[in-house]
Amino acid sequence: MIAAHDPRILRAMRGFSFGRILRESFSGHTGWTRQWRSPEPQRAYDVVIVGGGGHGLATAYHLAAEQGVRRVAVLEKGWIGGGNSGRNTTIVRSNYLFEESEALYEHSLKLWEGLSRTLNYNVMYSPRGVMALGHTESDVQIIRRHVHANRLAGIDADFLTPAQAKALCPILDVSQAPRYPVLGASWQGRGGVARHDAVVWGYARAADALGVDVIENCEVTGVRRDAAGAVSAVETTRGAISTRMLALVAAGHSSVLAGMAGLRLPIESFPLQALVSEPVKPIMPCVVMSNTIDAYMSQSDKGELVIGAAADVYPSYAQRGSFHVTGATLDSLCELFPCLRRLRMMRCWAGIVDITPDRSPILGPTDVPGLWLNCGWGTGGFKAIPGSGQLFAASLAQGAPHPVLAPFGLDRFRTGRLIDEATAAAVSH
Amino acid sequence: MLLIPCPHCRQSRPEREFRHCGEAGLLRPVDPAAASDREWTDYLFARTNPKGESQERWRHVHGCGRFFVLRRDTREDACVTSRAGVEEAP
Numbered sequence: 001m002i003a004a005h006d007p008r009i010l011r012a013m014r015g016f017s018f019g020r021i022l023r024e025s026f027s028g029h030t031g032w033t034r035q036w037r038s039p040e041p042q043r044a045y046d047v048v049i050v051g052g053g054g055h056g057l058a059t060a061y062h063l064a065a066e067q068g069v070r071r072v073a074v075l076e077k078g079w080i081g082g083g084n085s086g087r088n089t090t091i092v093r094s095n096y097l098f099e100e101s102e103a104l105y106e107h108s109l110k111l112w113e114g115l116s117r118t119l120n121y122n123v124m125y126s127p128r129g130v131m132a133l134g135h136t137e138s139d140v141q142i143i144r145r146h147v148h149a150n151r152l153a154g155i156d157a158d159f160l161t162p163a164q165a166k167a168l169c170p171i172l173d174v175s176q177a178p179r180y181p182v183l184g185a186s187w188q189g190r191g192g193v194a195r196h197d198a199v200v201w202g203y204a205r206a207a208d209a210l211g212v213d214v215i216e217n218c219e220v221t222g223v224r225r226d227a228a229g230a231v232s233a234v235e236t237t238r239g240a241i242s243t244r245m246l247a248l249v250a251a252g253h254s255s256v257l258a259g260m261a262g263l264r265l266p267i268e269s270f271p272l273q274a275l276v277s278e279p280v281k282p283i284m285p286c287v288v289m290s291n292t293i294d295a296y297m298s299q300s301d302k303g304e305l306v307i308g309a310a311a312d313v314y315p316s317y318a319q320r321g322s323f324h325v326t327g328a329t330l331d332s333l334c335e336l337f338p339c340l341r342r343l344r345m346m347r348c349w350a351g352i353v354d355i356t357p358d359r360s361p362i363l364g365p366t367d368v369p370g371l372w373l374n375c376g377w378g379t380g381g382f383k384a385i386p387g388s389g390q391l392f393a394a395s396l397a398q399g400a401p402h403p404v405l406a407p408f409g410l411d412r413f414r415t416g417r418l419i420d421e422a423t424a425a426a427v428s429h
Numbered sequence: 430m431l432l433i434p435c436p437h438c439r440q441s442r443p444e445r446e447f448r449h450c451g452e453a454g455l456l457r458p459v460d461p462a463a464a465s466d467r468e469w470t471d472y473l474f475a476r477t478n479p480k481g482e483s484q485e486r487w488r489h490v491h492g493c494g495r496f497f498v499l500r501r502d503t504r505e506d507a508c509v510t511s512r513a514g515v516e517e518a519p
């Protein structure tokens with residue numbers, strides 16, 4: 001494990017501290033410098049990671065920090081965090097149904113709790129609690145089943161009555177008036193939200209300090225393989241880069257990249273939309289989500305309500321999504337939170353999410369020697385960034401999947417051992 | 430919001446009248462017992478998921494109720510053409 005405030009990061013750059021903020025405030029904040037380099041790509045690396053989102057950067061950081069693999073490059077076609085890691089509604093929780101998922105997401109949640117110290121970067125992790133509402137008898141049964149399963153796995157979980165839910169979130173309408181009234185809820189108090197950009201930047205800065213090359217504006221356009229079929233290099237818009245180990249961590253574009261190596265994945269790419277309102281005074285003390293009526297909401301520190309919608313219904317790379325999808329989410333929210341009815345929405349956007357048939361990620365090697373996958377996170381991979389990054393890095397360094405990740409291999413679609421969070425709840429976010 | 434041309438109704442209708450039914454041209458193994466695990470995996474799970482032109486099944490659920498194949502550009506969400514047959518590979 002990495003000690004709090006990894007001294008190597010502090011040594012490599014002047015670390016952030018209260019004292020420094022104080023000093024800077026007396027000199028007009030002119031002393032702050034760039035937090036990571038912008039290197040030219042080298043000709044070869046031990047490991048090349050495609051995709052500068054949270055998962056790619058966390059993997060790179062852990063390769064350098066814990067696995068002693070230093071010649072690592074992260075290739076990003078645009079800017080880091082320009083994909084889903086910078087577009088999501090940042091809900092962090094670990095209350096999934098199956099043991100395999102619980103192990104992975106709970107490992108991640110534990111790392112979230114100390115992440116700002118580990119990275120010496122304030123990721124603003126705020127464990128304000130995550131409430132998931134049930135509106136039908138079967139919802140309530142599913143929620144109870146989740147709560148029991150989570151408790152057996154040692155994950156904090158509580159069942160809330162409508163009155164208890166209202167006590168935690170006073171603006172919630174728990175009367176019988178809404179079309180889908182609140183009949184009960186699950187509660188994970190350790191869950192919450194974090195600042196998405198800070199997570200990306202914090203990992204980039206820490207990885208860079210340990211010698212990882214984070215290369216932006218570098219799109220991978222082809223995968224070269226040697227006579228034996230193994231990965232030998234990637235072609236990019238900034239020239240060819242040799243490597244024997246290539247990790248595709250490209251979320252919505254995973255199928256496109258795997259296609260360059262001749263693979264068809266069990267993935268389809270869908271738009272997932274989010275919106276934010278104008279800022280208002282603090283009214284939402286926790287995260288509230290409901291997958292039955294596709295509404296996910298929390299309040300940012302700036303006061304905006306951050307709202308997630310359901311995924312769109314057809315695959316697309318257009319990063320836009322249909323208007324009626326966000327409309328339906330807003331209709332639901334106005335029912336649940338009548339005080340929102342006159343609130344204006346300020347911005348909306350979409351990310352392209354990589355959805356697997358069982359809604360669990362794909363982590364592990366492929367039939368192409370040297371080609372590894374970390375994808376399929378779909379609508380809910382932000383929460384997993386710290387844990388997946390650490391365990392995926394360990395897997396790459398060992399050349400074999402870490403035991404926690406082993407069940408998430410591509411092989412499960414052949415053996416039939418799916419980790420079916422899709423039928424368990426199919427929760428977005 | 431897509432405007433989808435239904436080849437049966439010969440009209441372009443809003444997306445909400447339709448249901449997306451997945452990639453077109455996926456054919457169930459002819460002799461299920463003889464198909465290998467790999468063939469089953471491909472049929473059940475592997476998808477092309479193209480960035481560009483895709484061929485997909487749609488059903489006009491809130492219209493004529495019939496299936497058809499839509500050609501669509503997934504980069505721009507532009508519907509190109511649609512045709513009635515769904516069983517043959519594209």
Ligand SMILES: Cc1cc2nc3c(=O)[nH]c(=O)nc-3n(C[C@H](O)[C@H](O)[C@H](O)COP(=O)(O)OP(=O)(O)OC[C@H]3O[C@@H](n4cnc5c(N)ncnc54)[C@H](O)[C@@H]3O)c2cc1C
Binds near residue numbers: 087253349353374
């Ligand atoms: C609207 C929305 C809301 C969400 N809400 C939540 C939530 O509340 N909680 C949660 O846990 N998860 C949520 N998610 C899911 C979460 O955002 C993703 O699962 C997660 O961010 C994926 O991280 P990543 O690093 O794998 O992918 P990304 O952050 O998308 O990074 C992949 C990167 O690969 C790059 N890339 C692609 N192709 C190439 C190429 N050829 N060459 C080089 N680079 C390439 C892309 O530019 C991109 O930057 C949400 C997603 C969306 C869109």
Ligand SMILES: [Zn+2]
Binds near residue numbers: 436489492493494495
């Ligand atoms: Zn029709």
